[in-house]
Amino acid sequence: MYTSAVEMVEVSPRDGLQNEKQPVSTADKLELIARAIASGLRRIEVTSFVNPRAVPQMADAEAVCDGLPERDDVTYIGLVMNARGADRAIATGRIDQLGAVAVATDRFAMANQGQTSDGSVEASKQIISLARFAGLTGQATIAASFGCPFEGEVAEDRVVAMAAAIAEADPVEIALADTIGVGNPAHVASLVAKVRAAIGSIPIRVHFHNTRGTGLANVWAAIGAGATVVDASIGGLGGCPFAPGAAGNVATEDVSYMLERAGITTGLDLEALIETNRWLAGVMDKQLPAMVGKAGGFPRPAEHEEKETA
Template identity: 55%
Template sequence: MNGIAGAVELIEVSPRDGLQNESVPVDTTTKLELIARLLDAGQRRIEVTSFVNPNKVPQMADAEALCERLPHHPDARYAGLVLNQRGYRRARASGRLHEVCLVVCASDSFGQRNQGQTIEQGLAETAAIVRAARADGIASSVTITVAFGCPFEGEIDTARVVGIAQALAEQQPDELVLADTIGVAVPSQVSAVIAAVRERIGNALPMRGHFHNTRNTAIANIVAALQAGVSRFDASVGGVGGCPFAPAATGNVASEDVAYLCQRMGLALSVDLERLNDTARWLGERLGRSLPGMLSRAGGFPPRAAG
């Protein structure tokens, strides 16, 4: 298919974006076992936690304790979410992160609820953190959240997303992420937004996609993004996830479902589908519910021979 790269990278977000909205407390030991299982399945770039106010996101209250006990793996790259300079200082002090993930919201309404920032304030905060991270030798990615639709403002003007992307390109983080935070995007919209951003900033920044499957469009949106030249995607094993500040923002796209898609399309992706499936089932047992990912229930194809 035209425009699709030969290799795909999955950024595993289940320990952070996947677990942050769970009502059942998940202890640090369980999170560490999840990370170890993901490493065993071939995941190498993992968003492990966020350095945010524990009163607002209690599932992430153990950020420092988790970082202290992260598995030592020669190829692992651990990332943490930070929303302000205070959070960045905490992440840096942990001494275990290779990357910080920053956020600018594409609507002021969502930004005020998510991190107490307008778009303008968010851009000022990311500029300062990107500079600090570069000086500290830590990679940075910036996500434009609600880039395809906002739960409070509705449709998001593509020109606004393009303007934010241009401002971020001038800050020079290591990566730009377009996020369908509430799972409203459709493939034609994904293609149009990526094309508009690329037209403005060219190849100044590598781009990746973050798609929620709230309305069952995530896989189709990933195919559209692949066709538009994007080859990096966030995904969460089992499809767990959601944003505490976005009503009904459930359903990160499942890592195993994306991996199956890419491998069946002949794209290079070094993960073990069976181990991802096992991890999805294991995580569902720990959370006490069936997870929304599909492959862990249906199994891969062709099926493995018995014995």
């Protein structure tokens, strides 16, 4: 029923920081990316190419790209909402993959990117095509797949139809996002299975927020239903400026701990993730939500046990 390995996509430099009021320097963003790579992460959403007036934390997108480590084994993802953003990302010469966003409801689509839900699907298909034309890869996320902050419940059939339409553009994957953290495991399993049946061999990625404490359960349910890629954010930071009540992402260290203990490989160094959590907490000047960052892993490393018994 479950896969033996899951690919993790680190989103802390973009989704983790975009809703934070405290400015984070370009240098600290680059340090976060370097630490993520050192922890074993090989796909990283490094920034978004959006209007800096709307999302001030992402105003240094080009500067972040200029400072990215030269790594042939790492895929740098840039989030874009339209052709203008895609052109900016491509022009940096450092982005490997464009991430488009389609939104499952009209009201949220208008708040998030100034277009209808159907318009966001067409924009996503265009971005995927622009990526391919530029020699990059493209993927798309369907935001508010499990519920909308403005319109409430979202019909599964609507999300399935959107996924099928986006699949026509041949993205490398399609993600289902619980943007405001309202999903539950039963709903997740049902929707992932239906989308999987609709899009054939295109991989499914999932993106969960732990707003109501169901994030890890939803990750587990999604993997059981066929998802093979999981978004997460070191420390559990995250949120959306245009979605009221959207609290943090599932934490990379929490997801990795759960999956590795269950025999599902993530390829990540848990102790390095925990150390990055502590570093990032200092940058943000607050304790971060991740539970494993607070409690530590298990079994505990021998050096910690020796210190405690000394």
